[in-house]
Amino acid sequence: MTTVWVAVVVASLGCYALKLAGVSLPASVLERDDVQRVATLLPVAMLAALVAVELFDSAGSLGIDLRLLAGVAAGVVALILRQSFLVVIVVAAATTALLRALT
Amino acid sequence: MGQESRAAIRRDAAAMAAYAGAFGASFGAVSVASGLTVWQTMVLSLVMFSGASQFALVGVIGSGGAGLAAVPTALLLGVRNAFYGVPLTRILGRRALSGPRRLVTAQLVIDETTAMAVGHDEEPAQRYAFWATGVLLFLLWNAGTLAGALGGSAIGEPATLGLDAMIPAAFLALLWPRLRTVEGRAVAAGGALVATALIPLVPAGIPVLAAAPIAVVAGLLHRREAAT
Incomplete structure (x- = not known):
């Protein structure tokens, strides 16, 4: 098995195990206020970090593709205009594709 | 719960599932573009079945x-x-979570089903919303993934x-509703x-993990503020 297969299988089973744990644990543990608060904030911090990495990671060093940044900025405009998820990601991809075709 | 409210819940669930189908297609295309095979992509959608984790995994590999x-990034997400x-x-009750049924129920516990369930007031409607959304979304997410993965294979240069x-x-779209509060914005900016x-200092994958302690610190600090 390749490394990618190992990562796919381990991460998939792990994610399923987490779901199973959530519906198996006693409520007394997960209902603690501090545990709930951290759980709510965890995806916020990590998704924001992932966006930053997608935008600023250029093969392990800091770098930026302005056409990619412009596409994501166009997606943010769509978000502010309350467009659906699908519209947001299509606008982002289309803007980046258009800029790459032109430049 | 009347027939009318069941129909309304099914309509909402179908809309949610349709968007998930389109999202699944983009996942399929992105996954194949990131270097995963169609089979690896399908295992992710069938077994992992969690959009953020799936995008994170193929993002790091890509x-x-x-x-x-x-x-670890996919697991933490x-x-x-x-x-x-x-x-x-609490909503689904003991019957849905007893024996082998718990194994099926667990797989459907994701952002969308949780949001749909807690969006209703009474337990029968909450349960119906969970199951309707969960089943429809699972089917369309996987159908979309397959379509995107196969279509994506035909695409030469994804960057173009x-x-x-x-x-x-x-990810910004998924994150967006959380950025309404000052705390959400601060934690996102910190992460x-x-x-x-x-990025320039550690191997790929680690920078995203390093954002997790920000959430822990923010969560615990808030409690202390609330206590004093």
Whole structure:
């Protein structure tokens, strides 16, 4: 098995195990206020970090593709205009594709 | 619960599932573009079945990270599903969570089903919303993934089509509702700054993990403020 297969299988089973744990644990543990608060904030911090990495990671060093940044900025405009998820990601991809075709 | 409210819930569930189908298609295309095979992509959608974790895994692999470095990131993003189990355990009741039924129920515990369930007031409607959304979404997410993965295989250069802009845009869209509060914005900014600062210093995958302590500190600090 390749490394990618190992990562796919381990991460998939792990994610399923987490779901199973959530519906198996006693409520007394997960209902603690501090545990709930951290759980709510965890995806916020990590998704924001992932966006930053997608935008600023250029093969392990800091770098930026302005056409990619412009596409994501166009997606943010769509978000502010309350467009659906699908519209947001299509606008982002289309803007980046258009800029790459032109430049 | 009347027939009318069941029909209304099914309509909402179908709309949610349709968007998930389109999202699944973009995942399929992005996954194949990141270097995964169609089979690997399908295992992710069938077994992992959690959009953020799936995008994270293929994102790290696609950006050149070692495959195994992507695993903790996907798992940490999947931790919130464990916490969704708490309100859902109360809503779904013992019968849905006894014996082998718990194995099926668990797989459907994700952002969308949780949001749909807690969006209703009475337990029968909450349960119906969970199951209707969960089943429809699972089917369309996987159908979409397959279509996107096969269609994506035909695409020569993903960057030309701007597909690489889809991942950050998708995560921003998922993150958006959380940025309404000052705390949400602060935690997001902190996570993004820490990750950016670490990009040139540590292996791929680690910068995203390094953002997790920000959430822990913010969560615990808030409690102390509330207590004093």
